[in-house]
Amino acid sequence: MVRVPRGSTMDAVGVALGALIGRQEALRTLLRDGEQFVHASGTLIAKVVEATGTHQDWFLPGGAFDPAVDLPVRANVVTRSGSPFLVVLHVSHVAADLSAMTILRAELAALLADRRLPPAAYHPADRAAYELTPAGRRQLEGATGYWARQLAERPLCSLGLPFRFPDARGHHHVLLGSQAAAEAVVQVAAKTGAQPSAVVMAAFAALLTGWTQDPECQLHCLCNNRFSPELRDYVGTLAQDTIIPFSASSSFLRSVRRTNAAALTAYRYGRYDPVRLDETMGAAERARGMRCHRDVVVNNTSGHVHTILPRAGVEPGMGDRVFGAPAEFDIYRLDGKLGCGLALDARLATADETAGILGGVERLIVAAADGDVDPAEFGIPPAQRGPGWVRARSCWVDLSGVQSAVDLALGPGVARIEAVGDGLIARVGRDTDPSAAARAVVEAVLREGRHGVVAPGDYVRAVG
Structure with missing residues (x-):
C-alpha cells in the first residue's frame, strides 16, 4: 500500500x-512446466476503486494467482x-517475499514522486545462475548437511502436550x-551483545519451555x-524456514547469548x-519414528x-485470525514500543495461559x-499432562497414544508398549517379525502425525 502524492x-x-x-523481472515472469518466461512487454489492468465508507474493497486481491498465466502482480x-x-x-x-515487498513499496513511492532510481541489476535468473556454479552448489550442499545433522540430533517435537x-x-x-x-530490550541487548530480536525470542522460548516442562524447543x-550485497535490493523470493534450537537455563542472559548464537548459525x-x-526430513522421520x-x-x-498494538500491557487480539501452527509468536515492533502477538491452539491452552x-x-x-x-520466576504454572505421559526419545510421549498407533498398525494385542529409561520398547510374540513390525508402526505413526506419538525404538520378543 503506497500513498500517491497530492x-x-x-x-x-x-x-x-x-x-x-x-x-523488476520477477513481476513479469510466468512459470510453466518448470521453466521461467520473462515478458519483455505487456499490459497490467489496474482496478480503480472509489473510496467509500468501507475499506474492504480496496484490499481485495481478486483471487489466486495462476503462475503459468497471470502476471504475479x-x-x-x-x-x-x-x-x-x-x-x-x-x-x-x-515473485516476492516480505523483504521484497518492502523494496517494492519504497520503489513505487519513489516512482510516484518522480524520483530517479538506479537500474535493478540483480534478478531471479541471476540468482539461479549463481546456484548452478561450483560456489553456489557448495553453499546449498553445506546447508543441506547442516540441516540433516540438526534433524538427526534435535528433538522433532516442541509441544508434546495433550x-x-x-x-x-x-x-x-x-x-x-x-x-x-x-x-529494556535495548539494555539487555547491550549487556549480552545480542540482537534485540534474539532477546525477545529468548524470553518467549524461556516462558514456553517453563510451561511445557520441556527443556528444549525449536523455533521455526x-x-x-x-x-x-547484491541481494540488498533484490526482488524475488529468498526467505526460507530455519530452525533455531533453544535450551532452557536458570540464567536469562545466558539464554539470550545462546539464542543469538544459534540464530546466527541457523x-x-x-x-x-x-x-x-x-x-x-523424510529420512529423519523414518529413522526416529x-x-x-x-x-x-x-x-x-x-x-x-x-499492527495496532495495545497502549500498554496485554489485550485480546483478533479472534478470527487463522494460524498455521499450534504456537505462533509474532514480533511486530522493537523500537519505541515492544509489540508482540501470541497465538496458542485452543485445544492445548486456555486464554488465561496464553x-x-x-x-x-x-x-x-x-x-x-x-x-x-x-525465567522460572516469571512463568505460569506448568501444563498438566495426566497419567501415561513419559519423557522418552528426547520428548514427551503419550504411551496410550503410541499403543493405539501400534494396535492400528499390527492389530490389537500384537505388541505391548513400555517406557524403559529414555527409550520405548515394543514387546511382541514369537510369531511376529520385529523388523516388519517396526516398519509398519513407523508408517502408522508418520501417517497419524499427532504430538506425543513416537514409534518404539526397540522390539523384544515376549517369552511364553
Missing part, C-alpha cells in the same frame, strides 16, 4: 506502475472524487504493547537470506535446496508490518534490564 493524475500512476514492472488504485490517493499492490509469493480441550476450535490470540519492555523462523545455513531438505512438527513458529516482521505467557515475556525482559534473572 495532485498526481491517473496517467502518472500508470507510468509509475509500468516503470516498476519494467525494472495486481494493483488497485483507490481514488477520492476521481483523483488517485492510494495504490494497493498484490504480489504473488512466487488436547486438554479437544472440542475447542481455533487459537487464543493476545497482543502486547510495552514501552518499558522496548527500553524465516530467514530473509539477504546477507550478500541464518548462515538459511539458503538451501527445499527438495533435498524434504528428502532429508516420529513426525517433524513445525509446532512453534516465530515471525519477526518488525519494520515490515504495522495471556500469562505473553505478559511474562514483558515482565522477564523488564526485570533483566536490572540484572540477570531466572
Whole structure:
C-alpha cells in the first residue's frame, strides 16, 4: 500500500506502475512446466476503486494467482472524487517475499514522486545462475548437511502436550504493547551483545519451555537470506524456514547469548535446496519414528508490518485470525514500543495461559534490564499432562497414544508398549517379525502425525 502524492493524475500512476514492472523481472515472469518466461512487454489492468465508507474493497486481491498465466502482480488504485490517493499492490509469493515487498513499496513511492532510481541489476535468473556454479552448489550442499545433522540430533517435537480441550476450535490470540519492555530490550541487548530480536525470542522460548516442562524447543523462523550485497535490493523470493534450537537455563542472559548464537548459525545455513531438505526430513522421520512438527513458529516482521498494538500491557487480539501452527509468536515492533502477538491452539491452552505467557515475556525482559534473572520466576504454572505421559526419545510421549498407533498398525494385542529409561520398547510374540513390525508402526505413526506419538525404538520378543 503506497500513498500517491497530492495532485498526481491517473496517467502518472500508470507510468509509475509500468516503470516498476519494467525494472523488476520477477513481476513479469510466468512459470510453466518448470521453466521461467520473462515478458519483455505487456499490459497490467489496474482496478480503480472509489473510496467509500468501507475499506474492504480496496484490499481485495481478486483471487489466486495462476503462475503459468497471470502476471504475479495486481494493483488497485483507490481514488477520492476521481483523483488517485492510494495504490494497493498484490504480489504473488512466487515473485516476492516480505523483504521484497518492502523494496517494492519504497520503489513505487519513489516512482510516484518522480524520483530517479538506479537500474535493478540483480534478478531471479541471476540468482539461479549463481546456484548452478561450483560456489553456489557448495553453499546449498553445506546447508543441506547442516540441516540433516540438526534433524538427526534435535528433538522433532516442541509441544508434546495433550488436547486438554479437544472440542475447542481455533487459537487464543493476545497482543502486547510495552514501552518499558522496548527500553529494556535495548539494555539487555547491550549487556549480552545480542540482537534485540534474539532477546525477545529468548524470553518467549524461556516462558514456553517453563510451561511445557520441556527443556528444549525449536523455533521455526524465516530467514530473509539477504546477507550478500547484491541481494540488498533484490526482488524475488529468498526467505526460507530455519530452525533455531533453544535450551532452557536458570540464567536469562545466558539464554539470550545462546539464542543469538544459534540464530546466527541457523541464518548462515538459511539458503538451501527445499527438495533435498524434504528428502532429508523424510529420512529423519523414518529413522526416529516420529513426525517433524513445525509446532512453534516465530515471525519477526518488525519494520515490515504495522499492527495496532495495545497502549500498554496485554489485550485480546483478533479472534478470527487463522494460524498455521499450534504456537505462533509474532514480533511486530522493537523500537519505541515492544509489540508482540501470541497465538496458542485452543485445544492445548486456555486464554488465561496464553495471556500469562505473553505478559511474562514483558515482565522477564523488564526485570533483566536490572540484572540477570531466572525465567522460572516469571512463568505460569506448568501444563498438566495426566497419567501415561513419559519423557522418552528426547520428548514427551503419550504411551496410550503410541499403543493405539501400534494396535492400528499390527492389530490389537500384537505388541505391548513400555517406557524403559529414555527409550520405548515394543514387546511382541514369537510369531511376529520385529523388523516388519517396526516398519509398519513407523508408517502408522508418520501417517497419524499427532504430538506425543513416537514409534518404539526397540522390539523384544515376549517369552511364553
